[in-house]
Amino acid sequence: MKIIQIDKEKWEDGLAGLSEAYRLFGPVKEAEFHNFAELAKGQAPDLSCLNTRLSPKSIIYPQSEALLEYTLDESREDHHIMKEAKTDYSPRAIIGIRPCDAKAFLLVRHNFDTPEYKDPYWIKAREATTMVGLACDSPCSSCFCTTAGCGPFHEEGLDVLLVDTGDAYLAKVLTDKGENLLQAAGWDTAADPAAGQQLETLQQEAESKISASVATDGLTLVDATELYHAPFWEEVSFSCINCGTCTFVCPTCWCFDIQDENSGKSGKRMRNWDSCMFPLFTMHGTGHNPRGTKLHRVRQRFMHKLKYYVDKYDVGIQCVGCGRCVRSCPVNIDIRRVCELMNNYGSGQDTCAA
Numbered sequence: 001m002k003i004i005q006i007d008k009e010k011w012e013d014g015l016a017g018l019s020e021a022y023r024l025f026g027p028v029k030e031a032e033f034h035n036f037a038e039l040a041k042g043q044a045p046d047l048s049c050l051n052t053r054l055s056p057k058s059i060i061y062p063q064s065e066a067l068l069e070y071t072l073d074e075s076r077e078d079h080h081i082m083k084e085a086k087t088d089y090s091p092r093a094i095i096g097i098r099p100c101d102a103k104a105f106l107l108v109r110h111n112f113d114t115p116e117y118k119d120p121y122w123i124k125a126r127e128a129t130t131m132v133g134l135a136c137d138s139p140c141s142s143c144f145c146t147t148a149g150c151g152p153f154h155e156e157g158l159d160v161l162l163v164d165t166g167d168a169y170l171a172k173v174l175t176d177k178g179e180n181l182l183q184a185a186g187w188d189t190a191a192d193p194a195a196g197q198q199l200e201t202l203q204q205e206a207e208s209k210i211s212a213s214v215a216t217d218g219l220t221l222v223d224a225t226e227l228y229h230a231p232f233w234e235e236v237s238f239s240c241i242n243c244g245t246c247t248f249v250c251p252t253c254w255c256f257d258i259q260d261e262n263s264g265k266s267g268k269r270m271r272n273w274d275s276c277m278f279p280l281f282t283m284h285g286t287g288h289n290p291r292g293t294k295l296h297r298v299r300q301r302f303m304h305k306l307k308y309y310v311d312k313y314d315v316g317i318q319c320v321g322c323g324r325c326v327r328s329c330p331v332n333i334d335i336r337r338v339c340e341l342m343n344n345y346g347s348g349q350d351t352c353a354a
């Protein structure tokens, strides 16, 4: 695949050219952390951050999104008709998305784009988006991407992979969408023949810095019902306060709720992120709640990511090892440890240390 070199002196001019053809999103500083946001004209993404506090999933799948709208005002011709809400699906590009976050969209696609069910909102937004990744050269200590089916230079889900070499970026063109974006930016798209070796060396250096890992080879072997009844869930869930932070920061969590919001005679049907960690998520109209305790809810989160998803889709765990839930959990519940307990269950190494 072609690799070009983008001189950093030409970087911002290229972005300015891109902003004529794309809505641009990238990491920006918010107080003491970074998050993805739409960039204003002339604003450059801050590519100095290790990773953002929240994942960029909201660019495709907003935290709150109008799906349909309606009016009951009988003086209007379209009264009592549910119409698709107006959404901007013009071309957009995410500049500086990390490889783990780009791969996460592939895992999530198994929920939103299947042969039986197609979510038009998610699909249209994803199709409109070009992903320009930034390889990690300083992974966080809580990252475990290399054992979660991903890596600091992973290419799946990306259209272009950028590698920072100091005065320049190497840009590996991965798709036609990526090639079109580089042309729109006006960056010289002639291949750099020496860049392949340089990129490979930097990749090996970055991968060697990741020391955290998870073993997942036993997850398909262990029986789901036995795992569900494993004794360690009591201890794992004990300190959880069901705040839902782990699910909101996660690029691979997709649970939502749908609510109608009325104002006068008109209204919108909204889709809002929800969380399996919230008691109301599974509350029935009868008042019965099949996941009525935090043990039920914590178990559900881990069983879904590390067992049900694994068995159902056969594409590995529903996690890319970004480490956000590890860094953000206020009571230090660590998916790497829970994965170890689940992976080893039945092999004699499943006891919880006091």
Ligand code: SF4
Pocket: 239, 240, 241, 242, 243, 244, 245, 246, 247, 277, 328, 329, 330, 331, 332, 333
């Ligand atoms: S972030 Fe931690 S405390 Fe909050 S719901 Fe998740 S596991 Fe529980």
Ligand code: SF4
Pocket: 246, 249, 250, 251, 252, 253, 305, 318, 319, 320, 321, 322, 323, 324, 325, 326, 335
């Ligand atoms: S489960 Fe945790 S480590 Fe895995 S993708 Fe989600 S936030 Fe990242």
